[in-house]
Amino acid sequence: MIKTGSESVHFRIPVNDERQVSAQPGTGWMMRWQTWLLVLVAGFIFSASSMAWSAEVHRMELTHHDFEPWDFVPKPGDRIDIHNHSDIVHAVYVTYPDGTIVNLTETAAQLPNTTVSWTVPADAEDGDEYVFRCWIHTVIRADMKVQVPASQ
Amino acid sequence: MRYCGLFLVLGLVAAMGISRAADLPPRESYQRPADIPSPPSNPLTIEKVTLGKTLFFDPRLSRDGAMSCATCHSPNMRWSDGRVLPLKADGVPNARRTPTVLNSAWLNALMWDGRAASLEAQAVLPITTAHEMNFEMPLLLDRLKEVAGYQPLFTQAFGDAEITPKRVTQALASFQRTLVSKTAPFDRWVAGDENAISENAKRGFALFEGKANCVSCHKSWRFTEDAFHDIGLESLDPGRGAKVPSQLVLMQHAFKTPSLRDLPKNGPFMHDGSMHSLEEVIKHYEQGGVQRESLSQEMKPFELSDVERAYLIDFIHTLDGGPLDMEFPNLPE
Numbered sequence: 001m002i003k004t005g006s007e008s009v010h011f012r013i014p015v016n017d018e019r020q021v022s023a024q025p026g027t028g029w030m031m032r033w034q035t036w037l038l039v040l041v042a043g044f045i046f047s048a049s050s051m052a053w054s055a056e057v058h059r060m061e062l063t064h065h066d067f068e069p070w071d072f073v074p075k076p077g078d079r080i081d082i083h084n085h086s087d088i089v090h091a092v093y094v095t096y097p098d099g100t101i102v103n104l105t106e107t108a109a110q111l112p113n114t115t116v117s118w119t120v121p122a123d124a125e126d127g128d129e130y131v132f133r134c135w136i137h138t139v140i141r142a143d144m145k146v147q148v149p150a151s152q
Numbered sequence: 153m154r155y156c157g158l159f160l161v162l163g164l165v166a167a168m169g170i171s172r173a174a175d176l177p178p179r180e181s182y183q184r185p186a187d188i189p190s191p192p193s194n195p196l197t198i199e200k201v202t203l204g205k206t207l208f209f210d211p212r213l214s215r216d217g218a219m220s221c222a223t224c225h226s227p228n229m230r231w232s233d234g235r236v237l238p239l240k241a242d243g244v245p246n247a248r249r250t251p252t253v254l255n256s257a258w259l260n261a262l263m264w265d266g267r268a269a270s271l272e273a274q275a276v277l278p279i280t281t282a283h284e285m286n287f288e289m290p291l292l293l294d295r296l297k298e299v300a301g302y303q304p305l306f307t308q309a310f311g312d313a314e315i316t317p318k319r320v321t322q323a324l325a326s327f328q329r330t331l332v333s334k335t336a337p338f339d340r341w342v343a344g345d346e347n348a349i350s351e352n353a354k355r356g357f358a359l360f361e362g363k364a365n366c367v368s369c370h371k372s373w374r375f376t377e378d379a380f381h382d383i384g385l386e387s388l389d390p391g392r393g394a395k396v397p398s399q400l401v402l403m404q405h406a407f408k409t410p411s412l413r414d415l416p417k418n419g420p421f422m423h424d425g426s427m428h429s430l431e432e433v434i435k436h437y438e439q440g441g442v443q444r445e446s447l448s449q450e451m452k453p454f455e456l457s458d459v460e461r462a463y464l465i466d467f468i469h470t471l472d473g474g475p476l477d478m479e480f481p482n483l484p485e
């Protein structure tokens with residue numbers, strides 16, 4: 001438990017799929033075709049079994065003091081890439097509807113020109129709001145309302 | 153940044169030689185706002201401001217009846233107290249200098265470490281803090297209820313004479329929102345009066361945005377965006393580091409960037425009141441501060457000549473609009 005402002009919140013270290021820094025160079029296992037086949041098959045089974053839609057990747061741009069306007073509506077399972085196109089460091093975290101806080105970087109430093117990612121939890125419900133803020137620049141804020149597509 | 157497009161256009165115009173101010177940064181990003189913002193839950197009204205002003209100056213808000221908000225946030229001291237550490241701070245660990253409450257309507261994080269999110273939420277803290285007014289809300293309400301003169305003030309502000317913690321804090325917040333810096337020479341220059349500031353101050357402004365890069369933290373018309381940084385002071389106070397997860401290295405020793413408007417002449421400056429002149433402050437930035445993991449990435453050493461340092465100081469002086477005209481309220485009986 002940590003305290004921010006007046007409300008107390010739970011703090012959770014992000015797991016790997018929530019924190020993906022794009023600057024990472026390709027590694028050996030990523031190159032092997034078997035891996036890709038596995039990923040493809042697994043992905044197919046996963047999407048066929050649990051979600052009636054396919055996850056997308058959205059992109060947001062961080063400037064000196066704000067997110068640039070965005071026009072997507074995230075769905076459960078979607079990935080949101082946040083690119084820092086300013087010349088200053090940011091430290092974005094996401095507050096979940098239950099108050100859980102997830103940092104998108106380990107040391108609170110998203111250097112200029114890097115990208116961090118966050119994946120909408122697969123069990124997010126329609127209308128759930130996830131709030132993006134920056135520990136350094138409290139003026140920065142984005143409220144992400146999740147929409148679950150109507151099943152076909 | 154919202155103004156990126158504007159910057160680009162201005163840059164192009166400047167590059168084409170149409171504008172003579174080519175070597176000076178654009179002024180648009182320093183335009184003062186036209187209105188005072190207030191939250192929908194507490195819209196600004198004259199009646200609330202009047203009540204809030206009375207409460208702000210009323211020492212009965214403290215347990216011993218000796219200390220009002222204005223004791224520490226005094227109109228004669230640029231809404232601070234002129235002290236390195238506030239009254240009663242002796243022996244309090246990590247005590248911090250009293251910040252101004254000027255332009256607090258625009259704050260998006262309050263206190264040096266950002267522990268309050270709104271003026272309404274902040275106002276309870278000094279009343280109940282042991283080394284400040286050291287009172288308890290229920291007792292304060294009882295005391296205010298006995299002052300007959302407060303009843304019409306509450307009625308005018310809120311429709312009836314009931315005195316609640318929420319009303320007290322809403323009124324205090326409303327009054328503080330009206331404390332806005334007066335128009336400074338710099339504002340007149342931003343508005344287009346070329347002669348409002350000296351040529352030296354303009355050179356100082358160019359340094360502020362250029363080599364000294366103060367603008368990477370002291371931005372906008374308030375010369376802050378309330379962001380948190382470790383600027384490498386000697387102080388061991390963890391600042392915001394104590395309020396956020398400890399893995400956030402950059403928030404260790406980080407404090408809220410103060411505005412540069414209406415600064416007291418010789419400080420004291422910084423959260424620990426450790427500096428007493430602008431020259432000392434600028435030399436600190438030139439040197440780059442204590443090198444540690446949490447030091448802001450925007451802290452990069454640079455070198456100024458004595459003349460350049462004087463330009464920069466001239467510029468900061470153009471952000472001073474002078475003290476507000478403030479009539480002290482009559483305290484109700």
Ligand SMILES: [Cu+2]
Pocket residue numbers: 089090091134135136137140
């Ligand atoms: Cu930031």
Ligand SMILES: [Cu+2]
Pocket residue numbers: 063064086153154155156
């Ligand atoms: Cu920008």
